[in-house]
Amino acid sequence: MKLSEHLKEVDGSIAEIILLVADRAREIKKAFLTHNFNSNTKNMFGERQLELDKWADKLLIDALRRSKLVRAVASEEQSSIVEIVKSKGELGVVLDPLDGVSSVATNLSVGTIAGIFNEGNVLEKGNKMDAAMYILYGPLTTLVYSAKQGVHEFVLNHDNEFVLRKENITLPEGNIYSPGGLAIDYVDEHRQFISQLESEGYKLRYSGSFTADFQQILTYGGVFSYPSLKEKPDGKLRLLFEANPMSFIIEQAGGRGSDGVQRILDIAPKAIDHRVPLYIGGNKPIELVEHFFRGDVV
Numbered sequence: 001m002k003l004s005e006h007l008k009e010v011d012g013s014i015a016e017i018i019l020l021v022a023d024r025a026r027e028i029k030k031a032f033l034t035h036n037f038n039s040n041t042k043n044m045f046g047e048r049q050l051e052l053d054k055w056a057d058k059l060l061i062d063a064l065r066r067s068k069l070v071r072a073v074a075s076e077e078q079s080s081i082v083e084i085v086k087s088k089g090e091l092g093v094v095l096d097p098l099d100g101v102s103s104v105a106t107n108l109s110v111g112t113i114a115g116i117f118n119e120g121n122v123l124e125k126g127n128k129m130d131a132a133m134y135i136l137y138g139p140l141t142t143l144v145y146s147a148k149q150g151v152h153e154f155v156l157n158h159d160n161e162f163v164l165r166k167e168n169i170t171l172p173e174g175n176i177y178s179p180g181g182l183a184i185d186y187v188d189e190h191r192q193f194i195s196q197l198e199s200e201g202y203k204l205r206y207s208g209s210f211t212a213d214f215q216q217i218l219t220y221g222g223v224f225s226y227p228s229l230k231e232k233p234d235g236k237l238r239l240l241f242e243a244n245p246m247s248f249i250i251e252q253a254g255g256r257g258s259d260g261v262q263r264i265l266d267i268a269p270k271a272i273d274h275r276v277p278l279y280i281g282g283n284k285p286i287e288l289v290e291h292f293f294r295g296d297v298v
């Protein structure tokens with residue numbers, strides 16, 4: 001079944017945005033050959049941008065602008081919210097145009113992440129989000145979306161069409177752990193959590209590309225973490241562009257997203273560059289890490 005057919009059950013404007021991002025993903029995939037070089041600019045997080053980052057960001061924002069369905073876009077590559085004043089549309093979109101960009105150099109998988117709000121307010125708690133999706137550019141190009149009716153995966157086929165690969169994905173109870181951050185910077189609660197996972201036989205797999213690591217957790221089960229660190233108490237990942245859309249998807253698949261203390265989707269963003277410690281995956285490991293942060297005896 002084609003993505004467009006599958007989306008017939010989904011609200012019209014949201015379905016159009018999912019298709020629009022899917023269309024642009026076909027172009028982004030080709031641009032790994034043509035735009036893979038450093039630019040001379042940095043984003044609001046002080047990170048050097050790849051030309052590909054900036055190009056993918058412009059490609060997606062221009063398409064969202066032309067759609068006339070969107071009123072506001074917040075992108076990891078933009079320092080402020082892009083307000084589309086002439087739009088008749090009401091939607092809000094949050095975007096990480098190219099996630100895991102340092103993995104382009106090593107030819108590992110990278111992704112595009114998006115979250116969609118019916119009401120145009122992108123500086124919102126994730127629990128107001130109406131749909132989320134990501135594209136993973138790997139050996140296959142796949143698209144995962146949820147519009148609150150399950151989590152579904154599509155694959156780009158020989159005819160350049162996204163066709164259904166897996167419907168109603170549920171998170172298995174697996175034992176992969178993907179620990180981001182430097183071990184010497186771990187706070188005690190996180191160190192205890194990681195030791196406990198290791199003593200329970202969890203297997204480490206971490207690529208440095210969140211979308212790819214997330215897909216691995218969704219497939220095999222377990223937990224991804226990018227914790228609060230001694231030098232970076234808020235961790236690295238961004239609430240709006242990374243933590244919220246993926247927490248929306250993991251919850252739809254039966255798992256949880258937490259900052260160690262509370263549900264990611266209940267956190268009110270203070271600014272578009274709000275970072276959060278992130279634990280995302282199965283209920284069991286998320287409960288475990290919350291025990292450590294609450295100071296409970298495990």
Ligand code: AHM
Nearest residue numbers: 098099100101102180208209210211
């Ligand atoms: P990016 O969106 O600029 O690529 O940054 C986010 C990435 C995530 O994909 C990944 O989980 C993390 O940064 C990796 O960080 P580290 O290099 O510290 O492991």
Ligand code: MG
Nearest residue numbers: 096099100242
């Ligand atoms: Mg990212």
